[in-house]
Amino acid sequence: LTLAEAVRQTAAEVDRALDALLPHPHGFHGRVQEAMRYAVQAGGKRLRPFLVLETAALFGAPRDRAMRVACAIECLHTYSLVHDDLPAMDDDDLRRGRPTTHRQFDEATAILAGDALLTIAFEILADEATHPDGAVRAALVMDLARAGGHEGMIGGQMMDIEAPNHDFGAKEVIELQARKTGALFEFSCQAGARLAQAAPQDFENLRAYARDMGLAFQIADDLIDVIGTVEQAGKAVGKDQEAGKATLVSIYGVEGAKAECARLAESARQAVAGYGPRAERLAGLPAFLLDRAS
Numbered sequence: 001l002t003l004a005e006a007v008r009q010t011a012a013e014v015d016r017a018l019d020a021l022l023p024h025p026h027g028f029h030g031r032v033q034e035a036m037r038y039a040v041q042a043g044g045k046r047l048r049p050f051l052v053l054e055t056a057a058l059f060g061a062p063r064d065r066a067m068r069v070a071c072a073i074e075c076l077h078t079y080s081l082v083h084d085d086l087p088a089m090d091d092d093d094l095r096r097g098r099p100t101t102h103r104q105f106d107e108a109t110a111i112l113a114g115d116a117l118l119t120i121a122f123e124i125l126a127d128e129a130t131h132p133d134g135a136v137r138a139a140l141v142m143d144l145a146r147a148g149g150h151e152g153m154i155g156g157q158m159m160d161i162e163a164p165n166h167d168f169g170a171k172e173v174i175e176l177q178a179r180k181t182g183a184l185f186e187f188s189c190q191a192g193a194r195l196a197q198a199a200p201q202d203f204e205n206l207r208a209y210a211r212d213m214g215l216a217f218q219i220a221d222d223l224i225d226v227i228g229t230v231e232q233a234g235k236a237v238g239k240d241q242e243a244g245k246a247t248l249v250s251i252y253g254v255e256g257a258k259a260e261c262a263r264l265a266e267s268a269r270q271a272v273a274g275y276g277p278r279a280e281r282l283a284g285l286p287a288f289l290l291d292r293a294s
């Protein structure tokens with residue numbers, strides 16, 4: 001199985017699990033459930049679930065439990081996209097190759113669907129089926145709250161909005177991205193260790209891996225914004241420059257950013273090298289993402 005095939009196959013499995021976990025529209029409030037499904041089922045690469053499932057396998061955590069955590073992070077990630085696309089934020093019409101949720105429904109419904117996807121993530125984690133030990137469930141809830149909150153993804157979104165008012169250099173852009181996208185990747189990579197109650201050193205290894213792979217991912221996303229097509233991206237391109245947002249691509253240039261991305265991919269590979277062939281897919285993922293963007 002090539003990495004591309006493995007990612008695709010896992011995504012199909014995650015899609016089925018999400019279908020089983022998401023509510024079906026019913027009653028006078030059915031519209032919000034319909035919008036939740038619309039946003040999630042538009043597809044997406046399911047990279048964060050892939051990371052949860054791969055790291056869980058690394059430590060021998062049962063796959064059915066890992067799949068629930070994978071679905072939780074994908075719900076939270078999808079909420080972040082639904083809100084990111086709103087007129088008050090990036091004001092985008094296209095997401096995952098389809099009209100954005102507020103375009104397909106309306107703004108109020110998109111806000112509510114995002115809110116509901118955020119909260120259902122915690123409902124999924126807190127359920128006994130996720131782990132029999134309440135302390136492990138509480139730790140997962142805490143991890144996700146921190147990753148998605150004001151010091152994590154939300155903090156990054158705030159920095160992103162502030163960016164055009166500041167002259168951000170590489171250091172600030174790296175901080176922005178570590179929060180905006182890195183935090184959810186870090187959660188995803190450490191979730192396997194959490195489920196298996198792995199050793200502190202394992203959490204450290206996965207944090208190092210996630211930091212490099214998250215930044216490599218974001219550089220690849222920024223490269224797609226500059227050199228990609230709408231068809232390839234499934235979303236509008238050229239938005240960062242238009243909004244005057246500094247990215248590592250605007251700072252280093254396209255070739256410099258590719259080189260930095262390659263360096264990060266190698267560093268990420270090193271971080272999990274100690275796990276041997278079992279971590280082969282994790283090790284290869286950042287380089288695979290750079291390939292997609294080139």
Ligand code: IPE
Pocket residue numbers: 043044045046047096180181218221
């Ligand atoms: C897009 O994330 C938003 C960013 C964090 C840059 P993905 O590229 O993982 O989007 P999907 O889930 O595949 O649609």
Ligand code: IPE
Pocket residue numbers: 080081084090153157180181221235
């Ligand atoms: C959004 O970053 C990341 C989150 C939703 C947290 P972007 O605004 O760069 O994502 P895209 O390019 O619209 O997917």
Ligand code: MG
Pocket residue numbers: 084090160
């Ligand atoms: Mg944005």
Ligand code: MG
Pocket residue numbers: 084085090092
């Ligand atoms: Mg956006």
Ligand code: MG
Pocket residue numbers: 221222225
């Ligand atoms: Mg982007």
